[in-house]
Amino acid sequence: MSRRKFIKKASLGAFASIIGSEIIFGSNMPIGYKPLALQEIDPFEMFDKNPEMTVLNSKPWNIEAKAHLLDHRVTPNKNMFIRNNGRIPEKININNWTLTIDGESVKKSKTYTLPQLKSKFKHYTYQLTLECGGNGRSEYNPPAKGNQWTIGAVSCANWTGVRLKDVLDDAGIKEDAVYIGYHAMDSHLSGDPKKEPISRGAPMYKALQEETLLAFAMNGEDIPLAHGFPVRLVAGGWPASVSGKWINRISIRNKEHDGTKMTGTAYRVPCKPVAPGEKVKDEDMCIIESMPVKSLLTYPKTGAMISEGKKLNIRGHAWAGELKVSKMEYSIDFGSTWKVCELEQPVNRLAWQHFNASIFFPKKGYYEVWAKATDSRGVAQPMLVPGWNPKGYLNNACHRIAIKVI
């Protein structure tokens, strides 16, 4: 062994004994690589969500609830679905935050700080049902592109804020106003600062409804970051994408708002019914406004087994977009017969309604409890998946749970 080699080996040996395998570990670590343990972000901890929820997508974050997690009369943050189109804003300085009202049809463009917004206008609190337009997409055949929501992209929380109407009136609405469009602080997935991940809106009649809020509180607290802190536009009963999060500007438009996800096929369904899988031209797609009638059995959790002779108490919620639910029924024989549930009135317009029933099963065996809501115009939920549409929106098929009587 040459002297040089001896020195090498000796010094490495010394190093190894001092620092051990750490050097070796370091030598094989790709530059910029974080050990796996450090990469794993726990979304449930980060967003304060129930670990029973399902993560559909981690970039951007999309997380849905399960039916039994929505049993609360007012949905708590921990069980509320998260739907994002872009990246959640990282740094929000509440002292610098302002809301600007502008657009072709504003009389005088105005900007408000948060304290101004809170002090200048009267506060209102409503329970508002927010359902993702794509809730239920996973059931469409042929499958539709996008996050495969099952049933859990719906919530009904208490939202507190000022009426959008009051703020728009303060800036002044010109006669030719047609639509409002929101702009927000989230950023595009590609990182392109010129692109908005989403910028949707609503026609003036929806913008001017009493229940359409510029909310700054959810369930009595600051809105959680994932749900739009500091201010969210909340328009109950419409696809939840109308309820823009992290907003900082609202434009009063003299035409239909043409922001990201307002045009093309986004949040649109064929104006005329189409066959499953049919191609539909962009100009034949119409914007979704009110969501359809729907309901959810939130108790018991599917898979319940009960002893023969015992009654099963069921409960859940029903909602119908802009309308009220007028009747709630259940079936234990796949729709051959229906029985009426007790149905409560909504606490306010656009809030979901609670129902319950007590079921007697005639004999042992496997059952499914199906729930069906009917809106104030007599339109009921279909038992089958409704009309196919290219983007898989508006699946309001009856919810069901599996029960065994033993």
Place this chain on the structure above:
Amino acid sequence: MDLKTFQNQVRSVYKLLLILFGLVVVTSFGAIYFVNNPDLLEKDVLKGSNNLIDIPLEANYDKIENGIHVRTGLVEDVGLMETVNNCTNCHSSKLVIQNRMNKERWVATIRWMQKTQNLWDLGKNEDVIIDYLVKNYPPEKKGRREVLTNVEWYMLKE
């Protein structure tokens, strides 16, 4: 002790100190260099060394387990890495996995992303990626309403 002897002793102590100091300097620089270039001595010394555990993180990073690429959850097949490298930069692999499309619609989805979402030209990887997606993530026949599956049965206590 005469002056000469004393001077000689001082000189040798001085020399010794100089050598020691030199050694410290050389060792320090050597140590710094080694820490910054940890693979310097790796090749001819580490081979066959038993008392050091080599953790091949590079391999773990793209580990395949039971036919699944662990890091992304995508199915192992021809075109996996092309798909991982081109299709999980903006959105997570979960968006790919949960979608089921035929060739025409996977192509249309890529075109849509190129037109509106800043997806780059996939070049010769495009056919590889599309073949991978069509083979591993094709549409499933679902009918008008599926049977309830994966029911976790439990005794209801009231």
